[in-house]
Amino acid sequence: MSQAREFDVVIWGASGFTGRLVAEYLYKKYGVDQEVKWAMAGRNQTKLERVRDQVADREVPLILADSHDEASLLEMSGRTKVICTTVGPYGKYGSKLVAACVAQKTDYCDLCGEVPWMRQMIDQHHETARANGTKIVHTCGFDSIPSDMGVYFVQKEAMAQTGQPAQEINMRVRSFSGGVSGGTLASLSDSVEKAYKDKEQFRTLIDPYGLNPTDYRSGPDGRDLQAVVYDEASDGWIYPFIMAGINTKVVRRSNALAGFPYGRNFRYDEATMSGPGVSGRLKGIAAAVPLGIVAGAKPGSLLKKTIDAVLPKPGEGPSQSARENGYYNLRFYTTLADGSKALGKVTGDMDPGYGSTAKMMGEAAVCLAQDELPETAGVLTPAVAMGDALLHRLETNAGLTFDYQAD
Numbered sequence: 001m002s003q004a005r006e007f008d009v010v011i012w013g014a015s016g017f018t019g020r021l022v023a024e025y026l027y028k029k030y031g032v033d034q035e036v037k038w039a040m041a042g043r044n045q046t047k048l049e050r051v052r053d054q055v056a057d058r059e060v061p062l063i064l065a066d067s068h069d070e071a072s073l074l075e076m077s078g079r080t081k082v083i084c085t086t087v088g089p090y091g092k093y094g095s096k097l098v099a100a101c102v103a104q105k106t107d108y109c110d111l112c113g114e115v116p117w118m119r120q121m122i123d124q125h126h127e128t129a130r131a132n133g134t135k136i137v138h139t140c141g142f143d144s145i146p147s148d149m150g151v152y153f154v155q156k157e158a159m160a161q162t163g164q165p166a167q168e169i170n171m172r173v174r175s176f177s178g179g180v181s182g183g184t185l186a187s188l189s190d191s192v193e194k195a196y197k198d199k200e201q202f203r204t205l206i207d208p209y210g211l212n213p214t215d216y217r218s219g220p221d222g223r224d225l226q227a228v229v230y231d232e233a234s235d236g237w238i239y240p241f242i243m244a245g246i247n248t249k250v251v252r253r254s255n256a257l258a259g260f261p262y263g264r265n266f267r268y269d270e271a272t273m274s275g276p277g278v279s280g281r282l283k284g285i286a287a288a289v290p291l292g293i294v295a296g297a298k299p300g301s302l303l304k305k306t307i308d309a310v311l312p313k314p315g316e317g318p319s320q321s322a323r324e325n326g327y328y329n330l331r332f333y334t335t336l337a338d339g340s341k342a343l344g345k346v347t348g349d350m351d352p353g354y355g356s357t358a359k360m361m362g363e364a365a366v367c368l369a370q371d372e373l374p375e376t377a378g379v380l381t382p383a384v385a386m387g388d389a390l391l392h393r394l395e396t397n398a399g400l401t402f403d404y405q406a407d
């Protein structure tokens, strides 16, 4: 994005649970109208003003735009270098905004984890965005920045050490603390409901290469883990990681879009560690069963309605203390080209879904607006869109650490 624009970044959805956290982060980190020119946007002036008073100050400009009003989306995206959107479910509210950003050549980032919708955006907009130089970047939160940038980092280290990319990485969530928002649950429900109704969407959801460019939709990886199993890589029991279905596809898309720097036969998977021995196995089962029930409950069923009644509603999410006391610790068990082992680590200093996500999202948006970036365009991944510049911002500003040690 090279044209002069009034703003660097506009946060659309700033009145929602996560959008307000991104606004609060930008305000605390960059102030108003200084190094970063930014604005808050949403569909309701009164609500926006109230949130602005709570997290920033009256100097922050406000913009009104509604997902059903294309003219408002075109107008908003024409005023800024980057649109940073937290208006979800994206499959419900996001398509016209992506089209508007591509039409206006405005770079874009979101927190989407809805695989079938991202597939649609790739099919509809990748070629046009690639040709006109626009970066459309989904998954700029906990899914999938730590995974995508973690693999990017580990592969860089492996290349520097051995001259060849690692042949396999098994990402394991060692520990984490955090909660979930109503908006995230609404997005999960929307994805599951659509997959129930539409076989094509279901196929995309379960296809390990469901986000790859059309010509590269096969490879050595199979479906994500569905059970509690013993894991040689981490020498303990593991169970399914709820974000694996998104993150693994994003990492594979990064590899394909960049021309396979990790190799054509690169293998990647994700799971959550529950520890060694009988207690590790039991812990895995105790964690996996409720996860399966929440994620897989049939839309419209009594079970689904009961679950929805007790979980957070749109606009609600984890408390400030849960966010501030949260963290995550990810391990990247790595097999190098010569068969030897290495270990990558990525940590975050707040809860994954909101505190850390708000910082990652804010930094991704500023990175798109201001940094020297790879000359890539299209519907991209964080690693392919921003590469080293994002890595630097995550370590310097967003509370993430990246570490690599050979055995």
Ligand SMILES: NC(=O)c1ccc[n+]([C@@H]2O[C@H](COP(=O)([O-])OP(=O)(O)OC[C@H]3O[C@@H](n4cnc5c(N)ncnc54)[C@H](OP(=O)(O)O)[C@@H]3O)[C@@H](O)[C@H]2O)c1
Residues within 6 Å of the ligand: 012, 013, 014, 015, 016, 017, 018, 019, 042, 043, 044, 047, 065, 066, 067, 068, 086, 087, 088, 089, 090, 093, 111, 112, 113, 139, 140, 141, 142, 143, 144, 181, 182, 183, 184, 185, 187, 188, 313, 314, 315, 316, 317, 352, 353, 354, 357
């Ligand atoms: N990937 C990750 O790590 C991650 C982490 C957190 C969140 N997320 C995703 O981020 C999204 C937002 O989550 P959340 O918890 O912040 O949700 P939320 O609190 O429900 O906020 C949704 C926002 O969308 C706005 N909105 C709804 N309909 C709109 C429309 N027609 N036009 C314009 N704006 C509209 C709402 O405006 P009003 O305030 O006016 O209602 C609100 O600002 C979800 O899709 C969630 O899955 C992802």
